[in-house]
Amino acid sequence: MKVLDNNENLMRCLCPNCPTYGACMKTEEKTALYCARNSTRCAVDKQGCICGECPVGSDYRLNDMYYCVIGKA
Ligand code: SF4
Ligand code: SF4
Structure with a gap:
């Protein structure tokens, strides 16, 4: 499911x-x-990703990490 770019999610x-x-x-x-x-x-120095703990990630059932690198889910 596409993640909505809205203030609540932000x-x-x-x-x-x-x-x-x-x-x-x-x-x-x-x-x-x-x-x-x-x-x-920005240049990304990977120091771990906490998307797996994020309520937005669980609401939308996201399975990936490092969206700052890969972009939209
Ligand atoms: S997407 Fe990037 S900035 Fe966001 S939690 Fe993951 S690693 Fe951190
Ligand atoms: S980029 Fe990661 S931390 Fe930010 S809303 Fe998406 S799943 Fe959550």
């Missing part, structure tokens, strides 16, 4: 708490909810 997205969510994403890009959007333009 507020529940765990990306900002993720160890991989680095300085570029935080201070330059300032976005998240990658499973509903495009992948990040």
Whole structure:
């Protein structure tokens, strides 16, 4: 199921708490909810992904990780 890019999902997205969510994403890009959007333009240093613990991920039955790298679910 396509993940809706809405404020409710953005507020529940765990990306900002993720160890991989680095300085570029935080201070330059300032976005998240990658499973509903495009992948990040920032360089990604994979430090783990917490999509598996995310309520949005479970609502939409997402099985992948690193949506910041792979883009929309
Ligand atoms: S599944 Fe991952 S990318 Fe999607 S809302 Fe949750 S933490 Fe963010
Ligand atoms: S998609 Fe996964 S790895 Fe990327 S910032 Fe979100 S929780 Fe972290």
